[in-house]
Amino acid sequence: MYNVVSDPWPFDTLLWRIVMLLVYIGVALVAYLIGAIPVGGVVAGVRRIDLRKHGSGKLGTTNVLRTIGRRAAAMVLLGDFLKGSVAVWSAQLIAGQFAPGAQVSWLDDRVSVLTLASAIAAAAAISGHVWSIYMRLVTGEWGGGRGVATALGSMAAINPWITVVALAVGIPTIIVSRYVSLGSIVGAVASALAIILMVLTGQMSALSLIFVAIALFIIVAHHDNIERLLKGTERKIGDRAKV
Numbered sequence: 012m013y014n015v016v017s018d019p020w021p022f023d024t025l026l027w028r029i030v031m032l033l034v035y036i037g038v039a040l041v042a043y044l045i046g047a048i049p050v051g052g053v054v055a056g057v058r059r060i061d062l063r064k065h066g067s068g069k070l071g072t073t074n075v076l077r078t079i080g081r082r083a084a085a086m087v088l089l090g091d092f093l094k095g096s097v098a099v100w101s102a103q104l105i106a107g108q109f110a111p112g113a114q115v116s117w118l119d120d121r122v123s124v125l126t127l128a129s130a131i132a133a134a135a136a137i138s139g140h141v142w143s144i145y146m147r148l149v150t151g152e153w154g155g156g157r158g159v160a161t162a163l164g165s166m167a168a169i170n171p172w173i174t175v176v177a178l179a180v181g182i183p184t185i186i187v188s189r190y191v192s193l194g195s196i197v198g199a200v201a202s203a204l205a206i207i208l209m210v211l212t213g214q215m216s217a218l219s220l221i222f223v224a225i226a227l228f229i230i231v232a233h234h235d236n237i238e239r240l241l242k243g244t245e246r247k248i249g250d251r252a253k254v
Contacts, residue, residue, distance in 0.1 A: 034109050035131055042098035042132035046139030049146050050090035051075050054083050071156030073191045088160050095136050095164025102132030130221045133165035157232040159195045177202040189247040192236035199229040
């Protein structure tokens, strides 16, 4: 999807720009609503457990693992991953209906509208996961996770190699250290470096540098984990969550 399309949409006018702006807004809204689905909250809710009152208070896979167990955590991991992929696929479908083959300018480069729509969708889906409107409506709080699984799902739909690199570095880190947070942080760093390398070698467009910001966001979302890692108080795999 990163190949530059040689035949852009012919109606490159003010009306076209307005239409595409509306398309991007629509893409962001759809992706956000998909990403905001609180999979962890739903899985825990079936068992009458409020994750906000357990462990880290997050709705992600790690807190579900510590609070409920492996099977529930696997369901949440898959659900959150699929949210990212479905959000990007939906964006590509929507944008493709309005501007097949159209291009936009970015950092002296010409990139497909589908690429821009995918970037918007990825950012929106991750934002939805972290700040879920559904949790806000139900609980009055912007509950959510840290966005790792949803980011992996988004990247898998955009360029699978980014997800492969993140997992290839993150999973061994988790296995050796038994810190999920450390594996997530190291995986985010690895994915950012992979994106930069692929842009420099021409395998991805310059627009893909936006995804580096997503990787940085994932790292920042783990700021409290980083503090606990430095203090030696971070919980390892197998440690149960405290109420």
